Structure formats: C-alpha cells, structure tokens
Amino acid sequence: MTGIRVYDTLSGDKRTLEPIEPNKIRLYACGVTPYDNSHIGHARCYVAFDIVYRYLKLAGLDVTYVRNFTDVDDKIINRANERGMKAVDLAEENIQAFYRDMDALSIARPDQEPRVSTSMPQIIALIERLIGNGMAYASEGDVYYAVEKFQSYGKLGKRTLEDMQAGARVEVSEKKRHPMDFALWKAAKPGEPAWESPWGQGRPGWHIECSAMSMHAFGPCVDIHCGGQDLIFPHHENEIAQSEGATGQNFVNYWLHNGFVNVDNEKMSKSLGNFFTIKDVLQRYEPQVLRLFMVSTHYRSPINFSDAALDEAADRIAYFYETLRKLDAFLDQAGGVGAPFGPLPGEAFLEEFEARFREAMDEDFNTLRVLGQLAEAFKLANEVLMMRKAKQLPNALAAAKLLREKLAYADTVLQLFGADPADYLDRHKTKAAARRGLSLDWIAEKVGDRLVARSEKNWAEADRVRDELLAAGVVLMDGAQGTDWMVKDVRDAAPAAE
Numbered sequence: 001m002t003g004i005r006v007y008d009t010l011s012g013d014k015r016t017l018e019p020i021e022p023n024k025i026r027l028y029a030c031g032v033t034p035y036d037n038s039h040i041g042h043a044r045c046y047v048a049f050d051i052v053y054r055y056l057k058l059a060g061l062d063v064t065y066v067r068n069f070t071d072v073d074d075k076i077i078n079r080a081n082e083r084g085m086k087a088v089d090l091a092e093e094n095i096q097a098f099y100r101d102m103d104a105l106s107i108a109r110p111d112q113e114p115r116v117s118t119s120m121p122q123i124i125a126l127i128e129r130l131i132g133n134g135m136a137y138a139s140e141g142d143v144y145y146a147v148e149k150f151q152s153y154g155k156l157g158k159r160t161l162e163d164m165q166a167g168a169r170v171e172v173s174e175k176k177r178h179p180m181d182f183a184l185w186k187a188a189k190p191g192e193p194a195w196e197s198p199w200g201q202g203r204p205g206w207h208i209e210c211s212a213m214s215m216h217a218f219g220p221c222v223d224i225h226c227g228g229q230d231l232i233f234p235h236h237e238n239e240i241a242q243s244e245g246a247t248g249q250n251f252v253n254y255w256l257h258n259g260f261v262n263v264d265n266e267k268m269s270k271s272l273g274n275f276f277t278i279k280d281v282l283q284r285y286e287p288q289v290l291r292l293f294m295v296s297t298h299y300r301s302p303i304n305f306s307d308a309a310l311d312e313a314a315d316r317i318a319y320f321y322e323t324l325r326k327l328d329a330f331l332d333q334a335g336g337v338g339a340p341f342g343p344l345p346g347e348a349f350l351e352e353f354e355a356r357f358r359e360a361m362d363e364d365f366n367t368l369r370v371l372g373q374l375a376e377a378f379k380l381a382n383e384v385l386m387m388r389k390a391k392q393l394p395n396a397l398a399a400a401k402l403l404r405e406k407l408a409y410a411d412t413v414l415q416l417f418g419a420d421p422a423d424y425l426d427r428h429k430t431k432a433a434a435r436r437g438l439s440l441d442w443i444a445e446k447v448g449d450r451l452v453a454r455s456e457k458n459w460a461e462a463d464r465v466r467d468e469l470l471a472a473g474v475v476l477m478d479g480a481q482g483t484d485w486m487v488k489d490v491r492d493a494a495p496a497a498e
C-alpha cells in the first residue's frame with residue numbers, strides 16, 4: 001500500500017494506489033501514431049504522465065513504463081503514399097521527430113517502446129486466443145471482436161451498447177455480425193503493407209496492439225493505464241474487451257485520463273486553423289515554459305492554450321531563473337562565513353518542504369498545489385538575497401543552500417530548473433524580444449544611447465530612452481556589472497524589482 005491517492009476513471013473515484021506486486025508499478029501509456037509532427041495535445045498527455053512516472057519513482061516505487069508506437073496505420077500509409085515513400089520510413093522519420101520534442105520537454109523515455117510492426121507474433125497469438133474462446137470470429141480475411149459476447153462492454157465510458165452505437169460512426173459491413181463489432185485483423189488491400197497470418201495477408205486493427213503489448217510486457221493485469229480522455233471510447237473500451245475477453249481477469253487497476261487541450265477556448269483542430277505542433281511552440285518559447293503551462297492545470301481538467309497563457313508562464317519561469325541566477329552567485333561568493341546561529345529564515349517552510357510536496361502529489365498528482373509551494377520558495381529566496389548584512393550572512397547562506405536542495409528535490413518531478421540560469425535567461429531574452437517583434441540590435445542601441453546620456457549627465461534624455469524601452473516592453477536593470485535588460489511578455493506588467 002502506498003500513500004498515493006489516484007483518480008480512476010472506471011470506478012469514478014479516488015483510491016489509494018495498491019500495487020499488484022509490492023513496491024512495483026506496471027505503467028502503460030498509449031503512444032502516438034507517427035504520421036506527422038506531434039502537437040500540443042501530445043505535449044499535454046506525455047507531460048502529465050511523465051509527472052506521474054517521475055513522482056511514482058520519487059515515492060520509492062520500482063516503475064516499469066511501457067509506451068507504444070502505432071507505426072502501422074491508415075494515416076501513415078496514406079501520408080506515405082502521398083509523399084511517395086515507404087510507410088515504415090515515414091513512421092521512423094516521425095518517431096525521431098517525436099523524440100526530439102519529448103527530449104526537449106524533459107519527458108523521460110519509457111523503459112519499453114514496442115511498435116506494431118515488430119509485435120506481430122504477440123498480436124496474432126492474442127487474436128487466435130480470442131477466436132479460440134469464442135470472443136472473436138474470422139470473416140473473409142478479417143477478424144472481428146464480437147462485442148455482444150463481452151458482458152461488461154461499455155463499463156469504462158459507462159454506456160450501454162445501444163448508447164455507444166447511437167453516438168458512434170459505425171462502419172457498416174456485411175462481414176460483421178453486430179454493427180459495433182470492431183476489427184482485430186484486416187485483410188490486406190493492394191498497395192498496403194501486409195503481414196502473414198492464419199487468416200491470410202493483412203494487418204492488425206488499431207486497438208489490439210495495446211492489449212497485446214501490455215500483456216506481453218506485464219501479463220494479464222497492469223497497475224496503471226493512461227491516455228487522453230478522447231481514447232476512452234472506443235480505444236480503451238476495446239482494450240478492456242480484448243484483454244479481459246482473453247484472460248477472464250481484470251485488465252487495469254487504475255485508468256488515468258488527461259483532459260483536453262483547447263485553444264483560445266475552442267477545440268483545437270486543423271480546420272479551425274488553431275492547431276499547434278510542439279515544434280512551432282518551441283520556436284517561440286523555451287520548453288520549460290510549455291512544461292510549466294501544462295502543469296499549471298490539474299492533469300484531468302481541460303487546459304486552455306493561448307499566447308497570453310504562455311506569455312504568463314514565460315514571465316514566471318524567467319523570474320524563477322533570475323532568482324536562481326542571483327542565488328547561485330550568492331552561494332559562489334559567500335563561502336567561509338562561519339556557522340549559522342538561531343533560526344534560519346523560512347526554517348519551518350524549509351523543514352516541511354518535502355513532506356508538503358509529497359502531500360500535494362499524493363493527492364492525485366496535484367501539481368497546482370506544488371506551484372503554490374514553489375511561489376513561496378522563490379519569495380523566500382528573494383528575501384534571503386536581501387539579507388546581506390554581515391551579521392545575517394551565515395544564516396542567509398545556510399537557507400540559500402537548503403533552498404537550492406529543496407528546489408532540486410521538486411525538480412526531479414517537475415523538470416523546470418535544469419538549465420544553467422544565465423544560459424536560460426539569454427535564450428529567453430532572445431525569444432521574448434522576437435515575440436514582441438523587437439530586434440536585439442535595436443535594444444542594444446537604445447541601451448547604449450541611455451548610457452551615453454547618463455555619462456553626459458543628461459538625465460532627462462536617459463529617462464526618455466528608458467521610458468521608450470519600457471513602452472516597448474523592455475525593462476532595464478542597472479547593477480554593479482552594468483545595465484542588463486529583460487523583456488516582459490505580459491503587457492503592462494509592473495517592472496521587475498531589483
């Protein structure tokens with residue numbers, strides 16, 4: 001028994017996570033169909049389950065994470081034909097692009113990543129098993145799952161066969177016994193990749209792969225199976241029917257589904273022109289911005305993607321990194337100052353940090369609460385940085401060290417603070433200036449003009465240039481090392497205090 005409470009879609013409530021095997025977690029996530037670049041819906045889903053994966057590991061569980069690639073699919077075949085290339089090559093190209101996106105977002109690679117094209121023996125064996133126990137039937141080179149044979153079909157989405165039939169676009173076919181029967185195997189069509197099977201040349205239907213791969217990796221039952229809410233029907237409903245229909249055992253103990261991504265309060269779709277790939281977004285924002293944006297909403301709730309929301313996340317991360325840069329500089333410079341005395345600044349907060357983090361994450365991975373905790377940590381960091389009076393120096397230093405440790409602990413899950421602060425801030429400045437349509441040369445020129453005016457003691461002119469920059473969103477920061485600048489993404493935001 002763990003102390004982690006998880007919302008399970010099937011039972012419809014939050015339950016304490018009890019692993020099948022003590023201390024081990026079998027985690028399966030439905031992967032992508034690599035026919036094109038991945039979009040922000042994928043970012044949402046895989047960031048959400050990366051947080052789950054990393055947190056379960058932090059909680060001391062031995063997690064095995066399996067995520068598939070649907071590399072045999074109509075969309076891949078059609079797109080490959082359009083581009084005059086082999087389906088397998090198109091899939092490989094997009095799998096590599098997917099890795100680039102996932103790596104940029106610090107999404108850990110799963111332990112196993114089975115592909116349909118290399119899982120045919122398991123898929124065919126499972127279909128044979130379903131035919132063998134009467135749950136499926138062969139029909140003119142196809143094989144169909146007989147949904148009426150599975151008593152609890154619809155239990156995940158809590159709908160009857162009739163409800164589902166009314167709401168679904170059912171492919172009418174003479175080959176099927178019931179309109180809702182779905183294909184486990186499809187007979188080969190000319191010009192398509194095909195594999196040898198007991199039913200002739202063909203390829204698997206979409207749903208069977210996840211049952212076959214999950215059972216191959218883990219046996220009949222997994223602890224956690226996750227995916228987007230859009231997969232509940234038909235994909236996950238069918239996975240349950242296939243797996244439980246074959247083994248007679250419960251397939252999944254906890255079903256986790258992430259909420260939809262809307263764009264400017266509308267459903268994201270290519271036809272509405274509000275469709276964003278991860279690659280597009282990462283050209284304009286650092287990956288940490290997208291990751292912070294994704295964890296700013298609970299994973300089960302819908303999230304609303306907009307430039308304004310990303311700008312806000314960009315400003316927030318820049319503030320985090322600005323604070324870290326100062327904190328690191330302080331830690332570098334303030335060595336050998338003697339032992340701290342009396343209570344440290346924020347001592348209670350620092351002592352309780354890990355426990356509070358665990359408490360929030362134990363409650364169905366409540367990253368929102370964790371972000372509240374981070375806000376407190378950075379507020380404390382800035383207070384500590386103000387304590388530069390010699391008498392307070394040892395205590396400030398001890399608290400700064402502890403803060404860095406606590407943030408590193410949280411970051412094993414969050415993955416927001418791994419970059420070098422100075423490098424991050426440089427990249428951020430460049431991208432933030434581009435987002436505002438400002439050239440770095442123009443900013444440098446203006447900063448130079450102001451320096452000249454100041455050296456000539458022409459304060460009116462210096463202020464005028466400063467205000468001109470501020471109106472464009474550039475905030476100047478005068479320090480011991482000269483003048484630095486930041487671009488504020490959120491318009492009319494108060495200038496950063498120095």
Ligand SMILES: [Zn+2]
Nearest residue numbers: 030031210235
């Ligand atoms: Zn799946």
